[in-house]
Structures are given as C-alpha cells and as structure tokens.
Amino acid sequence: MKARKFQNSKTMAKRSRKAKQFYKDGIRFECRGSGRCCTSRGIYGFIYLNLAERRDLAKHLETSTLQFTKRYCDKADGFFYLKDPDKDCRFLINNQCGVYEARPLQCRTWPFWPENMNTRTWEREVAPFCAGVGKGKLYTSEEITRIIDMHNSQDLVI
Numbered sequence: 001m002k003a004r005k006f007q008n009s010k011t012m013a014k015r016s017r018k019a020k021q022f023y024k025d026g027i028r029f030e031c032r033g034s035g036r037c038c039t040s041r042g043i044y045g046f047i048y049l050n051l052a053e054r055r056d057l058a059k060h061l062e063t064s065t066l067q068f069t070k071r072y073c074d075k076a077d078g079f080f081y082l083k084d085p086d087k088d089c090r091f092l093i094n095n096q097c098g099v100y101e102a103r104p105l106q107c108r109t110w111p112f113w114p115e116n117m118n119t120r121t122w123e124r125e126v127a128p129f130c131a132g133v134g135k136g137k138l139y140t141s142e143e144i145t146r147i148i149d150m151h152n153s154q155d156l157v158i
C-alpha cells in the first residue's frame with residue numbers, strides 16, 4: 001500500500017477543488033486481486049493504523065491490542081504502521097488478504113486516497129500500477145468525495 005502523506009487544510013481544500021474536476025464523471029474501479037497494492041514498493045509500503053483499526057485487527061487475530069501492536073506495528077512521528085514497510089504486507093497470503101474482514105481503512109479505500117486524486121498522480125502512478133482502475137463499478141464523484149473526506153477526518157494518531 002502506498003504511504004499516506006499528511007497535508008494542511010488549505011492545501012487539502014485547494015487540491016480538493018481540483019480533484020473534483022478530475023473525477024467529476026466518476027471513476028470505475030474493481031479489485032482484480034493482483035495483490036500489487038499489498039506488495040512492497042519501498043517508501044510506498046506504509047500502512048498506517050489508528051487505535052480502532054489496531055483493535056479490530058487484534059480482535060480478528062484473537063489477541064490483545066497491546067500484543068498486536070507489539071508484534072505487528074512500529075511507530076514513527078506519532079503514527080503506528082505495520083512493520084517492515086519495505087517488504088510485502090505480512091498479511092498477504094497467496095495474493096489474498098489474510099485479515100480481509102478487518103483490513104484497515106487505507107486498504108479498504110484504495111485507490112481513492114486524497115493524495116492520489118489529482119490527474120498527475122492518477123495517470124502516472126495509480127492507473128498504470130493497478131489493474132482494477134477503469135474496471136467494474138462506477139464510483140460517482142459524490143462517493144469518491146465521501147471516501148476522501150473519510151481519509152481527511154481519520155485520526156491516525158495513537
């Protein structure tokens with residue numbers, strides 16, 4: 001999964017206006033199960049987890065949040081993320097997510113992340129990388145905006 005970048009509200013509002021033009025007619029996307037977004041791409045390998053997500057994953061794996069965090073997470077600049085972002089996600093098994101029902105927001109909402117939703121990034125990085133772009137369900141601009149808003153309001157700290 002690609003790393004999330006954190007932006008101030010002015011930057012986000014400006015980008016949001018441009019972004020709305022970019023996806024005003026909606027975008028088709030359907031996961032093709034390539035597993036590519038779960039494999040390592042160096043600095044793009046970070047999967048951030050807030051407390052609720054760590055709780056859900058811990059419950060799914062039948063362990064405590066503390067044990068889950070110790071075993072599977074590292075922390076930098078106040079943000080927890082899954083260990084070893086330079087390797088394939090440790091929950092990826094035979095190209096399938098082993099924690100699918102409890103996978104974090106970042107995984108659930110690929111590829112509609114705020115930092116992806118501009119023409120340049122979409123055309124250069126997202127569309128050529130992900131086989132699901134342009135296929136399947138049409139996400140309306142309203143649906144995409146809702147997903148972006150969800151990301152922007154997500155509390156990733158502690």
Ligand code: SF4
Nearest residue numbers: 038089091092097107
């Ligand atoms: S948690 Fe699941 S969906 Fe998210 S990167 Fe890992 S294998 Fe992929």
